[in-house]
Amino acid sequence: MSLLEFARGPALTVSLLVFFIGTAWRLWAVLRRPRKTDHSAPRRSDTVTGGLRAIWQRMLPRSAYERIGMTGTINAYAYHIGIAVIVFAFAPHIGFIERLTGLSWAALPDGVTYVATAFAIVGLVFALATRLTDDVQRLLSNFDDYFTWLVTMLPIVTGMALIEQSYVPATPMVAPATPNPTLLAVHLLSLELMLIWFPFGKLAHAALVFVSRYRTGVEFTRKGAAL
Amino acid sequence: MSELDTKHPLDFDAPRFSIKQPAVRSDEQGHLSDTERVERAMKAFARDMNSTVAAYLESCVHCGQCAQACHFYVTSQDPRHTPIWKIEPFKQAWKREAGPFAWLTRTFNLKPAVTADQLREWQELLYDSCTMCGRCSMVCPMGIDIAALVGLARHAMFEAGLIPHELWAVAERAEREGSPLGATPAVLKERVEWLEDEHEVEIPLDKPTAEVMVTLSSIEIMKYPVSIVALARVMKHAGYDWTLRSDGYEATNFGLLSGNLEWQKDLSLRLIRAAVACQAKLLVLPECGHAYGALRWQGANMYGQPLPFEVLHITEFLARAMREGKLQTQGMKGSVTYHDPCQVSRRGGATQAAREVLAGLRADLREMPQAGDANWCCGGGGGVVTLHRADEHRRRAFSIKVKQVEQTGADQLVTSCSNCRLSFDDGQAHYHWDRKMGSLLETVAEHLQDASAARG
Ligand code: SF4
Numbered sequence: 001m002s003l004l005e006f007a008r009g010p011a012l013t014v015s016l017l018v019f020f021i022g023t024a025w026r027l028w029a030v031l032r033r034p035r036k037t038d039h040s041a042p043r044r045s046d047t048v049t050g051g052l053r054a055i056w057q058r059m060l061p062r063s064a065y066e067r068i069g070m071t072g073t074i075n076a077y078a079y080h081i082g083i084a085v086i087v088f089a090f091a092p093h094i095g096f097i098e099r100l101t102g103l104s105w106a107a108l109p110d111g112v113t114y115v116a117t118a119f120a121i122v123g124l125v126f127a128l129a130t131r132l133t134d135d136v137q138r139l140l141s142n143f144d145d146y147f148t149w150l151v152t153m154l155p156i157v158t159g160m161a162l163i164e165q166s167y168v169p170a171t172p173m174v175a176p177a178t179p180n181p182t183l184l185a186v187h188l189l190s191l192e193l194m195l196i197w198f199p200f201g202k203l204a205h206a207a208l209v210f211v212s213r214y215r216t217g218v219e220f221t222r223k224g225a226a227l
Numbered sequence: 228m229s230e231l232d233t234k235h236p237l238d239f240d241a242p243r244f245s246i247k248q249p250a251v252r253s254d255e256q257g258h259l260s261d262t263e264r265v266e267r268a269m270k271a272f273a274r275d276m277n278s279t280v281a282a283y284l285e286s287c288v289h290c291g292q293c294a295q296a297c298h299f300y301v302t303s304q305d306p307r308h309t310p311i312w313k314i315e316p317f318k319q320a321w322k323r324e325a326g327p328f329a330w331l332t333r334t335f336n337l338k339p340a341v342t343a344d345q346l347r348e349w350q351e352l353l354y355d356s357c358t359m360c361g362r363c364s365m366v367c368p369m370g371i372d373i374a375a376l377v378g379l380a381r382h383a384m385f386e387a388g389l390i391p392h393e394l395w396a397v398a399e400r401a402e403r404e405g406s407p408l409g410a411t412p413a414v415l416k417e418r419v420e421w422l423e424d425e426h427e428v429e430i431p432l433d434k435p436t437a438e439v440m441v442t443l444s445s446i447e448i449m450k451y452p453v454s455i456v457a458l459a460r461v462m463k464h465a466g467y468d469w470t471l472r473s474d475g476y477e478a479t480n481f482g483l484l485s486g487n488l489e490w491q492k493d494l495s496l497r498l499i500r501a502a503v504a505c506q507a508k509l510l511v512l513p514e515c516g517h518a519y520g521a522l523r524w525q526g527a528n529m530y531g532q533p534l535p536f537e538v539l540h541i542t543e544f545l546a547r548a549m550r551e552g553k554l555q556t557q558g559m560k561g562s563v564t565y566h567d568p569c570q571v572s573r574r575g576g577a578t579q580a581a582r583e584v585l586a587g588l589r590a591d592l593r594e595m596p597q598a599g600d601a602n603w604c605c606g607g608g609g610g611v612v613t614l615h616r617a618d619e620h621r622r623r624a625f626s627i628k629v630k631q632v633e634q635t636g637a638d639q640l641v642t643s644c645s646n647c648r649l650s651f652d653d654g655q656a657h658y659h660w661d662r663k664m665g666s667l668l669e670t671v672a673e674h675l676q677d678a679s680a681a682r683g
């Protein structure tokens with residue numbers, strides 16, 4: 001079995017299994033716990049809307065709190081959007097998802113993905129630099145933070161190597177039709193590493209964020225408090 | 228004029244009215260081994276562990292944004308004062324003992340077990356360095372209610388016998404005597420008689436039935452008794468059938484602040500039973516922030532069922548009375564700024580009530596740069612003002628408040644929390660600041676249309 005066959009076959013299957021089962025288990029560990037009953041007289045009853053509003057609002061910068069660093073917020077936008085574009089709007093990736101699920105959609109022009117990649121890389125590098133230099137973030141950080149950074153960065157870097165290797169000046173910025181099998185295998189394996197790590201580390205915030213924001217939104221709305 | 232009880236003299240002049248500084252500190256309670264302390268702490272934390280708390284403990288992305296929202300971090304720049312770091316031992320315990328991958332964490336020892344020394348170290352972070360003001364909870368991009376987690380961590384610390392000396396002493400006194408500051412029923416009775424005499428007002432005490440039962444903060448009873456007079460004037464003006472009850476008058480809840488759920492429940496049940504006994508339809512809470520959180524939002528849960536009466540903070544009560552046309556007031560002269568007590572506004576959802584009252588007084592309200600839900604805490608809530616060793620730290624945090632108030636250029640300051648007033652009095656004396664914090668209730672009473680007649 002070649003490296004590529006391994007990456008496309010058993011490695012992919014195992015990583016997807018770990019990703020789905022692990023994430024479901026992590027969410028279940030939270031959701032299976034008892035919910036507290038609240039006997040206090042609610043000020044407002046539109047708590048479900050409040051929960052959904054909190055999910056949306058906490059995505060926006062909090063202008064009433066002037067000290068909250070805008071740099072960090074803007075940077076977070078940069079790499080979150082950058083990564084989302086790479087994963088969901090780049091033609092080869094949509095092809096990959098289609099082969100797995102049968103679902104597909106229109107891709108953005110490759111040029112857009114390259115710009116998004118630049119944002120993601122610069123954003124992630126800046127985030128790491130902040131984590132290493134800011135006293136607060138340094139204190140809070142542990143293995144998870146640094147390893148998560150690494151497994152997020154690796155697929156981007158290996159993906160770039162894959163494109164770079166087939167770069168043809170006459171037709172700039174074209175995704176390789178026949179990518180180098182070793183590089184493609186390494187790229188796939190790096191993605192699989194990220195999928196395997198996802199449930200265990202902080203990447204799972206992509207799922208947990210909906211739970212914690214929603215719950216806070218519900219509780220605060222019940223009290224009639226601002227979100 | 229009746230005599231004042233010399234054992235419990237009024238304390239008008241002390242910049243901070245509180246617990247005496249202990250000669251020898253004793254910040255640990257009970258004779259427990261370290262292992263027992265940790266076990267008790269973890270058991271208490273596990274008891275509180277519901278689905279929402281679990282989601283919070285799982286979600287933090289270590290972005291550090293909460294630090295900039297906290298007055299203690301902002302003024303100390305000590306990273307240990309980062310809000311979520313105050314929960315660290317409990318996050319650690321969750322991951323190791325109960326989280327989704329606890330078995331992995333333990334097998335590979337990815338997180339060490341929490342030790343008693345670690346909890347001792349965290350006492351200063353959970354008590355001296357947190358007012359549970361909830362400002363951090365507002366900025367967390369993951370929506371984690373960090374202030375609520377601090378409250379739960381305090382339960383664990385109390386069970387472990389690891390709470391600061393003064394807070395334990397006041398909480399224990401509140402449980403034993405019914406008031407944290409010695410405002411026993413006998414003191415209340417004597418104070419009420421004296422105030423009735425001195426100010427020529429009627430303050431009904433222990434009426435067998437009344438529509439409205441009003442409660443007090445012992446800080447008002449002992450340091451700001453004019454508030455009680457103001458209350459009586461407002462009630463008379465609006466024509467309410469009301470009473471104070473000597474079996475349930477103390478609305479502060481040091482059980483909640485110290486982290487003792489049993490005491491919190493006892494203290495809340497006293498108020499609830501008194502209101503039930505006099506068949507009150509409405510219980511009014513005094514100018515106190517945490518009293519509102521304790522009874523309005525947690526009282527029914529202590530009672531185990533919905534309360535058979537409505538609960539309002541005094542600002543909500545005043546706003547309603549104005550809305551119903553029961554209070555005729557004169558316009559307020561000069562400009563004013565309002566300090567939001569965190570537990571009433573941000574944490575309590577009653578942010579607009581005070582503004583409605585000030586609008587009713589036709590006040591020239593000059594809001595602070597970050598007012599209302601985003602307001603900076605005075606630094607003294609959550610029991611912090613009782614802790615002598617936190618003085619320096621608390622006063623440093625208060626400097627934000629000084630700046631905020633000065634930026635408004637307002638002539639007067641008012642708030643609706645006597646604990647905030649205490650912090651302001653202390654900060655004012657410390658910084659030789661030429662400002663005095665007033666009470667919204669007293670301001671309303673002073674502007675009642677018949678107030679001058681009543682005073683005369
Ligand atoms: S609740 Fe207030 S005092 Fe406590 S950590 Fe949060 S911002 Fe700081």
Ligand code: SF4
Binds near residue numbers: 288366367371
């Ligand atoms: S702001 Fe929220 S997610 Fe960020 S470090 Fe603080 S608690 Fe964690």
